[in-house]
Amino acid sequence: MPSQSSGGCPVDEGQTSAETPLVAGRFDGDQILVPLLTREVPVLTDQLKVATTLARVTGASLTVINPFPDPEQAPNVYRHEATDCENASLLDWVFEQTDESLPQVESDFLYAWDVVRGVLQAVRRRDVDTLLVPSSSGTSRLRKRMTEQLATHADADVIVVNGQAGFSKAASILLPIASGPHSGLAADVATSIAADYDAWIDILHVIDEEAPDHQRERAETLVEDISHRIARPETTATWVLEAPDTAKAIIDQSRYYGLTVIGAPTKSRLRRFIFGSTNATVRADADSVVLSARNNSDISETR
Template sequence: MSDNSEPTSVRITVPERSSGSDDEPYLRSGPPIQSPGYRVIVPVTETLLDSYTGINVRRFLQTAVALAADNGGRVLLLGIETVADEAELGHVREYIRTEQANQADTNPTIETLENRRTQLAEMSTLAQELTPSVPVSAAVRTVKDLTKGILDVIDDESEVAVLLPRGTGLDQGWLLKRSTIDAVLASAECDVFVEKMGSKGGENALYVPSVDEHTVAPLAESEAETIDSILLPVGAGPHSALAAEAARAVARATGASVTVFHVVPPEASTEARSDGEDLLKFAEYVLGSDVAITTTIKEAADTADAIITETESHDAVSIGAPEQKSQLETLVYGSVQETLSELDELTILMSRDSDQTMRSLYYRWKRGIEAESGESESSK
């Protein structure tokens, strides 16, 4: 572990008592963290920390830090540890209250929490090293229900985005219960990013303190292949602008180029083709002048197949979430994402915009104002 990683700087938090009593404050260990408005919350589960997932943590942290940097914000690594009942939560409360964070405790839950603090301290140190200008903090949240625990933390914050990693237990639902990712996508009143890491992201790199003298490679010794090219499929859906912002963030952090890609059917009208050109121009505007951009319109009978074929020449895909109110959008982009998720080597970053229409209107309004300003300058 890095010398400057301090587990004691990682807070342990618990929710208020289920009774809702007013005399029970929000408990935490460590100093409160003053933060700017925008914060990217990254839930880190025991599946990621305790098992070989094949996920390169360095690459994943790079995405979180890139999203924060692009918005002038910070990152919160949120370790989520579930316990069986209120009695265990009570034990954690007492542990925090009596400031025993540096003392031995034979309770298995407390031992696990201390291990989590060590793991998150290492991850926090690496994330901070990736982009020193982005503040990174970490906390361990002890909850009885994984999904509710994440949603409660999100609801307690303002100006928040959440980045959810696939393959770490968040995308699993039992019987008729939907997964944590599905629940957050449906319920969270904030921007949501869901990332599936491709296997060509480098060697699995996850620090785990010695458990029976077996340790996975430390983060500090890990390497991740860089992202050189990003595919950005664009449509008229309300999440396209946020997908473009996500592509911009990662491109700025990695120096990658972005290919903006739109598909029209062979029999498309002149108006439909013109609308496609407008979508490309809009995406270019969002990406900005400091990102290397290529734009492509392709004729194809099957939009999903065309996008999937195009991914073969790219390292990553940034795509908007399907529009739940549009059956066509769900069929097209839903099938794309389902197929993309089966491609082991491809990294996929999906974006769900909390503001939807307003974000697109803002960009279009701003572009119009700047265009009028440019015309005024040229006429002088």
């Protein structure tokens, strides 16, 4: 696997180019689960706006859960009987944000000694196919760890909302793409949002300035495959950009877009620690809202 310094968008660790499908993963969007893992209003607002947008386009069922790590704060059912005013008010606020966008949003309190384990159990119990969680460059270590654990272990695809706060009706979407298991999911998420907002999509793949011809040909094939998948030729453009640093190139371009959608990291945790991750760098430094899409489905089922 090429290192971060190669400048190109790498394929999965442990797979050769021949083994890795150019485009894999898909967005089903039948059951979307939104756990409220923060009380920060800008982060919550973006999380809910993204969730309602995706649910509106796909006709998905949207469920919001409010996890409780403290057993003394856990009412059995949320209606007017809820005993914790602060948390009941939070769900009331959630309904206010979503009532005009969707005909029905389910909500519930979730009690678990371990919030991560409780959310993972809720994913399995509710047959969730998409988990939408928050993160941000300024988030606490605890929430970063929770988000990473959920993304890694959930029996569902995971969309992480991060980058600059302020998700709104984006006129244009940047879709930096790499071959591998998350490319199709990222493309489908961008397509769903673009369809709802009538937005333009720029498909971007970054290669090293000295990349050999076969890498350039593969890059062109990749962006064309993604463009065909999106199937909106009037509002989609492809772009193979030569640059020495992949993450910096994406960050520089993100300032011109209202939204950036990128696939999850494909390096192992050790390699990310040593070499860094394009995904993590973009999420931390991009000048737009960033959605990171992780395909947790079996790759053989999503080609």
